Amino acid sequence: MDDWLKDSDEVEASWVTVDLAIFTLRGDHLMVLLVDRGVEPFLGRPALPGGYVQKSETLREGALRELREEAGIDGGALHLEQLGAYGDPGRDPRGRVVTVAYLALGPDLPVPVGGTDAENAYWATVEELGRDGTRLAFDHSEILAEALEEVRRKLEYTPVATAFCASEFTLSELRTVYEVVWGQSLDPSNFRRKVLGTTGFVEATGGQRMPSTGRPAALYRRGSAWVLSPPLLRAGGQPA
Incomplete structure (x- = not known):
């Protein structure tokens, strides 16, 4: 390690998480999967499903595990791709946490079942979220907005x-x-x-x-x- 890094007071440990913006259609509505957080920080606040990546996992494996644990959904048959990395300082009050967001799409996905640190898991109408101004935990509102526009753009090309x-x-x-x-x-x-x-x-x-x-x-x-x-x-x- 470089000497300047050893002596720097600004060097801190970083953690990696994955978060998933999962969309499906039900009737004539575009739905996104949300969970109500069962632990701090943001206890009770709606959020995208996700969590820490384990040492033995790839990012994709971590995303699929979190989806299975927090919502009871098997993501193996979904269209799944990386959306981007989000690492602004202060996005997570627990410390410096970088998240890799995934975009997932599927046809008429099943009713989710909350688990692990998710108190509840459910499908929410994207239209209603935009209308009532609901703020998701962490920076998940920004991730969701970018995921939605990415889906709209991909439909074009x-x-x-x-x-x-x-x-x-x-x-x-x-x-x-x-x-x-x-x-x-x-x-x-x-x-x-x-x-x-x-x-x-x-x-x-x-x-x-x-x-x-x-x-x-x-x-x-x-x-x-x-x-x-x-x-x-x-x-x-x-x-x-």
Whole structure:
């Protein structure tokens, strides 16, 4: 270690945590998974699920364990990716704690069950959180806001919207994902033309779903593309 580091009064131990911004669709609502903290700091305050990474774990393993322990959800089948690292001094009153935030998406995920240091786990409507101004523990409100915008952006340039759908879905169900996440109404015919005109976005399964009324709807699955070209842009190119 450099001598200047040995003598510095500012050197302190740091800890690493993981936090998860997990989204699903229920009906026509975009939901995020929250827990009520069962311990200090921020006892009783809503927060994103997460916790300390153990010495023997990778970051991803820690994220999946925390999801299982705090909410009783198996994250193995989720779309899971790193969102970013957050390490502002003072973000955690216990000391210098750097967290690596993960973004996770899944179709109609189950009712969570609180555990370990989570007093309660539940799905909250993103729209209501924004409207009532609820402040989450630590810097989780900022993490959630950035995660939400990342999801909205990824819907424009990648086929990640299919992560909100079952393995087979109709174009109407896929359109609902875009409308709910973006908060914008989309013209069905125009949406269908754009999706089917984007190479590798979806592929037909050959199956059909019979609605309660009307004609049967064709079923699709995610295609082979990782990037949408051309992209499907939000109205005005601005966040909903």
